[in-house]
Amino acid sequence: MSGDRSATVVGVDVGGSGLRLQWSYAGQPGPVLTAPGVRIGSGGVDVEALAADASRLLSEGGVTDVAAVCWSQRGLLFLSDPVEVVRVVSGALGAARTAVVSDAVASLVGALGGVRPGAVVAAGTGAVAFGSDFGSADTSVWRLVDGWGHVLGDRGSAAGVGLEGLRAGLRFHDGLPGGSERLLAEGESAFGATSHWPRRVMTGTDAPALLASFAPRVAEVASHGDVVAARICREAGESLAESLLSAARGIASPVLVATGGLLAAEPVRVALEAAVGEAGAALSPAVGGALDGALHLATVLARTGTIPRHPAYVHLS
Template identity: 80%
Template sequence: MSAIVGVDVGGSGLRLQWSYAGQTSSVVTAPGARIGSGGVDVAALATDAAKLLARGGVGLGDVEAACWSQRGLVFLSDPVEVLELVASALGARRTVVVSDAVASLVGALGSVRPGAVVSAGTGAVAFGSDFGSGDGSVWRLVDGWGHVLGDRGSGAWVGLEGLRAGLRFHDGLPGGSERLLVEGEYAFRSTSHWPRRVMTGKDAPALLGSFAPRVTEAAAAGDPVAQRICAAAGESLAESLLSAARGIDAPSLVATGGLLAAAPVRDALEAAIKAAGFELSPAVGGALDGALHLATLLGETGTVPRHPAYVHLA
């Protein structure tokens, strides 16, 4: 008997699930992507994944196919190196490494078919594809630039905008929010501590994302500044999703991610998509589901749709 393994690596954690002996495991986790001057420390992550499998009774040589979904694959890693490290650590007979955007799309749709997804968690990225292989095929990634350069509408973005609004009130500037200042001080102590906390720590995206619920709660309670932040987040996510879907005939549009549990963000996203003449379809699953689906497809057929940037197969 052989196992089918799906792994999803994001900023806030590594999640792994496998199908073995007719049973699907529960989701197991490890710390997320560690980013240094050399990019993502994939070797450490792959070692963590192998340890999780071993604890579950799946050893080297037991894995038929594995799909490794990773945030920052395109920008923060060498995909060929990632493929080598993962294939070696997991010992799978077949291994595919994909951008988390690809896994998110497959998981959200529940199958490999034309569509686009925007994922709004700690970070934000949109991806659309018709999964074709010809010159006219569509594989489009939008945003995912990280909390400093982009990730518009993400949890980290909402958290950062909320802290900025708190500081504007502190400084007596227009557009500030007293409530967000108080929330920020409760979460991160006095304002003098904020720059060091959110600019120098390796966990800055997760830290900023942890403040997003305070912003969405303030919006739901009627704080006008927080409401504007949440509306801007939803509209930004809609812009990214529509851009990712450009060129795809009759695409299914899906949105996923923990931030969308907040009604002020979700409502703004849905309104913007509807205003553009489209509708959102319900998401079937997430990136880990997509990784497991792709691993299953690889195990059954020996291949998956290929792309030189987003999909790498061994």
């Protein structure tokens, strides 16, 4: 890379499915590079391994001098010591300025296309909503809603839809009210005999992804008139709307955005839009994702020397 390399800014987004990194030089974004995602051990997230991967990607790209990096990480609040993450990332990437943020913050900035008041709900395998006015005063709003995992929460997520679909199939199997013959058949097609279901969805480390893989089948059954599947999808959309509106509470004129793969399921998306509309609000299209948000925050950090700070969600070196 030729020219003033110190003008380079770097965004990194670390999730369960992978680490993604992108730099921008003179306002021109580079390629999106990838490495393995979050690895969790007895001590929490293995940040040193992740930072080493990111450093290698930069080195392979010829990037040596970085003005600012923004590191967006899943599990920052519960599975890492943010101060330690800042230390490790700063040391590994050697940027003049380093910011470490929760992936919820980067997702919101990316979805809004900038640092402005709003809220986003992300409906993928899990579900989480985050809203902020990005103020620094005691009266500012920084609110995370849900994201508790498929056992305790993640209401309206793909894993939740899949789980409710399988439950409805088993209710039909057991001759109980609220069951669905079609969902039972779909479950057997996907996972075999019902006697195999408990072991598959309760003992595997991939249980959330396994449950989420059934969500498209539930949505398809709903689209063909199954009233039980339709109810599951409708309630999922309404739950996502509740989380989004809760995250936006107290923010003046917030922009509301929804993202995530589950929104490809029309019955869920329609229910979400309807519930938000009934609350007197409307959804705006997402501008980008978490990596876009991280790169934008790195750009702001390089230009101004700071970004909006919060003791839980944003940490600077």
